[in-house]
Amino acid sequence: MLKLLDYGKQNPFNDTIGRPRKLAWPVSVYRVTLPRESQDKDGLNAFEHVVLKLLDACGAMDASELALETCIPLDLVKGILLRLQDKEHIDEYNFVIKREGEENANEGDIAPVFATALMFRELATGKILPFLHWLSEGNPLLKKEGREKDYRTVCLNDIHFSSTPTERDVIQALRAMKKRMEAFGIEYQSPAIKQIKIFAEPGHYHLDCPIAIKKSDSEFRIADPFGCGFSLILEGAFEELLERDDNTAEWLLAWKQQLRTPYMEDQGAKLKELFETEANLRRYPKLIANLRPSGKAQFRNLANIYASIEWALFYSCCVRPFKNPVAILRLSEQSQHPVLLEQAAESIGLEKTLKDFRPIRAGKLLKFEEGEAELETVLAISILQAQGDALHPLRRIGSAHPDLISRLLKIHDKRGAKNHGMGGVDAPQSELSDDKFMRKIVHILIPEITFADTPVATQNLDARADALLDARASIQSEFGFKQFNRLGVDLQDRLILVERFWQGCNDGDDALGFVVDLYAATQARLHQALAGLLPPDINDGELVATAREKSLRCGFGDLPDSLRTVRPGMISEALQGRARTLGACVMAFLLMSDDESLCAVAASQPSFIADMGNIIALRGHGNEPRPLPKVDIEKLRRATYKCIGTLTEA
Numbered sequence: 001m002l003k004l005l006d007y008g009k010q011n012p013f014n015d016t017i018g019r020p021r022k023l024a025w026p027v028s029v030y031r032v033t034l035p036r037e038s039q040d041k042d043g044l045n046a047f048e049h050v051v052l053k054l055l056d057a058c059g060a061m062d063a064s065e066l067a068l069e070t071c072i073p074l075d076l077v078k079g080i081l082l083r084l085q086d087k088e089h090i091d092e093y094n095f096v097i098k099r100e101g102e103e104n105a106n107e108g109d110i111a112p113v114f115a116t117a118l119m120f121r122e123l124a125t126g127k128i129l130p131f132l133h134w135l136s137e138g139n140p141l142l143k144k145e146g147r148e149k150d151y152r153t154v155c156l157n158d159i160h161f162s163s164t165p166t167e168r169d170v171i172q173a174l175r176a177m178k179k180r181m182e183a184f185g186i187e188y189q190s191p192a193i194k195q196i197k198i199f200a201e202p203g204h205y206h207l208d209c210p211i212a213i214k215k216s217d218s219e220f221r222i223a224d225p226f227g228c229g230f231s232l233i234l235e236g237a238f239e240e241l242l243e244r245d246d247n248t249a250e251w252l253l254a255w256k257q258q259l260r261t262p263y264m265e266d267q268g269a270k271l272k273e274l275f276e277t278e279a280n281l282r283r284y285p286k287l288i289a290n291l292r293p294s295g296k297a298q299f300r301n302l303a304n305i306y307a308s309i310e311w312a313l314f315y316s317c318c319v320r321p322f323k324n325p326v327a328i329l330r331l332s333e334q335s336q337h338p339v340l341l342e343q344a345a346e347s348i349g350l351e352k353t354l355k356d357f358r359p360i361r362a363g364k365l366l367k368f369e370e371g372e373a374e375l376e377t378v379l380a381i382s383i384l385q386a387q388g389d390a391l392h393p394l395r396r397i398g399s400a401h402p403d404l405i406s407r408l409l410k411i412h413d414k415r416g417a418k419n420h421g422m423g424g425v426d427a428p429q430s431e432l433s434d435d436k437f438m439r440k441i442v443h444i445l446i447p448e449i450t451f452a453d454t455p456v457a458t459q460n461l462d463a464r465a466d467a468l469l470d471a472r473a474s475i476q477s478e479f480g481f482k483q484f485n486r487l488g489v490d491l492q493d494r495l496i497l498v499e500r501f502w503q504g505c506n507d508g509d510d511a512l513g514f515v516v517d518l519y520a521a522t523q524a525r526l527h528q529a530l531a532g533l534l535p536p537d538i539n540d541g542e543l544v545a546t547a548r549e550k551s552l553r554c555g556f557g558d559l560p561d562s563l564r565t566v567r568p569g570m571i572s573e574a575l576q577g578r579a580r581t582l583g584a585c586v587m588a589f590l591l592m593s594d595d596e597s598l599c600a601v602a603a604s605q606p607s608f609i610a611d612m613g614n615i616i617a618l619r620g621h622g623n624e625p626r627p628l629p630k631v632d633i634e635k636l637r638r639a640t641y642k643c644i645g646t647l648t649e650a
Helices: 046-058 063-070 074-086 158-162 167-179 232-244 246-259 278-283 285-291 302-318 323-331 334-347 362-369 375-387 393-400 404-419 433-445 461-479 481-486 489-504 512-530 540-553 568-575 582-592 595-604 608-619 630-649
Strands: 002-005 021-036 113-122 128-134 143-146 203-213 220-222
Touching (some): 046 074, 063 074, 128 232, 143 203, 232 246, 232 481, 246 461, 302 375, 302 404, 375 393, 375 404, 393 433, 404 433, 461 481, 461 489, 481 630, 512 582, 512 608, 540 568, 568 582, 582 608, 595 608, 595 630, 608 630
Antiparallel strands (some): 021 203, 113 128, 203 220
16 A cells, blocks of 8 residues: 555646546655744734834824825725724724733744744655645644555655755745745745754655646646645656656556547548639639648638738739739849839838838749749739729728738738747637638639638537647657657647648648648757857858758768758858748758768768758748648658657757
8 A cells, every 4th residue: 555645635637638647756754843924923014014103103193194104095095094903903093002012022022933844855856845734733744545556656766865955945845835825915034044954854655646638738737736736846857757767658658548539530521611612623723722721620820821812812813914014023123123012002002111022033923924822922913913903803902901011921920930930830729810811802802712701610629639649649659758858849739730630641631731840840940959059151152062062071962952042141041040941941050060960960860951852842832732642741751750850869
């Protein structure tokens, strides 16, 4: 039988997957003596003390006189007087009530009241728990027995048996406990170190610590064994334990495996939207592909919203004459494009914002003619079309939304941050505010595209929780708890999103969202790897050639096309810590790392640079449907995980 401390049944959980389990957490319990506030203390706050002392020194005063004397607001003074009357410190006429023996008593003459308390050191990682148990006749240490089969006993480290707490440990534990009481206005003065006495011989017990898997994120939470919500201290200690104790890690993964329940991916069998007609699928295939939420998601993310606007503008351009606007941009000096576009935008009712326009390079115009949609290009062509067409739908949009351009740029910036590893995962659990704006813009540009007022399907929360549990357990098993914890929460969430797609995908599914998430996850990990490295002293014109030479010298082979074409200006920004693309990050990694580090990465993964180039090439601009065979999806997933693992280990 286990010897457990009894602090009642702790259950702060709600919405868990399965039932909570119990951890028996070994602790050393130390007896300490220290001064404690007297139970006879008056319990007055600072304002009440000031008013009471003034009345004691000057005699009875009314509220107005006290407010003038103390500079305390009159309403507050009235409240203080009422509290002092309730506590029987003054009478109804504001005279101080003297009690027997108070006349000769001074605070400095009151001897401190010493009490005995118990403090706890958990024995897995040696942390002091932020709790003191004050011993008294009415508050003894309660114990209970538990059957070993009902508990998972946390393994202890013998080294912590001999670690007697210090006086400062006592003060820190007491401060942490008192912080929970600050909301109730309780003041506390820390005792002097010399007033604390610690008995070196501890008792050894186990704490009853319930642990559960939350539905919201499929991560474990540990209840505070003393009844105060969750214990961040024990959760952190358990994470450390998972990294170094294989048995504990295997137990947690096995538990998650048992919680997995067969579920139907009814999220994939969504009802058709109004815009999903055969005619629309034939005329606007890439717009329809982006109007569908990514993977098994119920709601469009920022990438879907942004790409839908891009393709709506593209198709709107294509059904109208565009040769003349393209020629104007191609034949004009690029430096004049911002002024040209500003004047055209103003003429159709859009707010003029010169800083929002940039030159449209010839290569961008060529990509448009080849069937690619990039917002900068299609918006410029649309504005020039609308300038000469009184019936162009962009004029109606300008009338309803004169701030169209600035709103599109805000969506662009938010989408860019998320898709380049810097803005959290792009996986909303409810409809985004930008979605309604997008639907209105798309419908005006392409009237055949209509939307329902309400979502056509609702989330199956149980199926989502099961999928999330499977994905998290799979990623933790893939990387191991130590490496998984070193990735950081943001990168963990991205990889869980990737794994959720992989576990539910089929041959030929559109894998664009999956590729974008891999791209963002890899860029986020490269950001971490580049932190602290110093940029080399190389001219911009030599950056690509130098990176290519280092790639060949260190065993990666030649740079793929997707890396050789990265603009030197983008690489230069990445070297200064402002990388905007994965390609720039990879080139900066080659340039900033020494040969020894690069050779170590190449020895572990010779295809590292090629794999990065493949992700970049597959992602493209991030708005083209990307149907892939499941075998190719698996290869891409495996290669990316290896890249991230290689960077973490290096």
